[in-house]
Amino acid sequence: MKITLAAVLSTRSLLEAGGRWFDDYVSRIARYTPCESQAFESEKALLEWIERQQGRTRAYAILFDSRGRQYSSEEFAAQVGRLRDEGTQRVVFAIGPADGWSPAAKQRADLLLSLGLMTLPHQLARVVVAEQVYRAFTILAGHPYHSGH
Numbered sequence: 001m002k003i004t005l006a007a008v009l010s011t012r013s014l015l016e017a018g019g020r021w022f023d024d025y026v027s028r029i030a031r032y033t034p035c036e037s038q039a040f041e042s043e044k045a046l047l048e049w050i051e052r053q054q055g056r057t058r059a060y061a062i063l064f065d066s067r068g069r070q071y072s073s074e075e076f077a078a079q080v081g082r083l084r085d086e087g088t089q090r091v092v093f094a095i096g097p098a099d100g101w102s103p104a105a106k107q108r109a110d111l112l113l114s115l116g117l118m119t120l121p122h123q124l125a126r127v128v129v130a131e132q133v134y135r136a137f138t139i140l141a142g143h144p145y146h147s148g149h
């Protein structure tokens with residue numbers, strides 16, 4: 001299972017804030033499964049890229065939206081584990097545009113997931129997503145990183 005941490009950003013400099021933390025989690029995730037990060041200038045570019053990722057299985061798109069479903073870290077890990085065990089080839093975790101996702105993007109999403117009801121800035125949201133993906137793999141592996149408190 002290959003993981004892509006994606007973000008729709010109109011300004012590339014937004015990527016730099018939180019960069020060291022983000023990069024650290026990307027390398028930690030890569031100990032468990034191939035992981036890359038991708039930035040897109042528009043939602044359209046992201047959605048087109050997702051459609052081009054067709055392999056043996058359709059890319060599974062998890063779009064982050066404050067009004068989406070809320071999972072505990074354990075529930076999130078279980079979802080990641082299901083996708084891995086089902087043989088999903090690529091899972092995309094995406095942070096959206098400043099104005100939020102369009103109806104078309106929400107329709108394409110396999111899962112709309114919230115990090116909580118408060119709105120976070122892009123830079124922070126992508127670090128939180130990267131950390132939770134890493135945490136999910138440690139939970140699946142029984143690694144002591146996650147104590148559940």
Ligand SMILES: C[S@@+](CC[C@H](N)C(=O)[O-])C[C@H]1O[C@@H](n2cnc3c(N)ncnc32)[C@H](O)[C@@H]1O
Pocket residue numbers: 063064065066067094095096097098099100101113114115116117118119120121122125
């Ligand atoms: C700065 S936010 C945009 C917020 C948008 N202007 C609004 O008021 O809903 C940019 C992106 O960060 C992500 N994001 C921010 N807070 C979030 C949260 N609490 N849960 C999930 N995603 C969040 C979403 O992907 C959102 O599209």
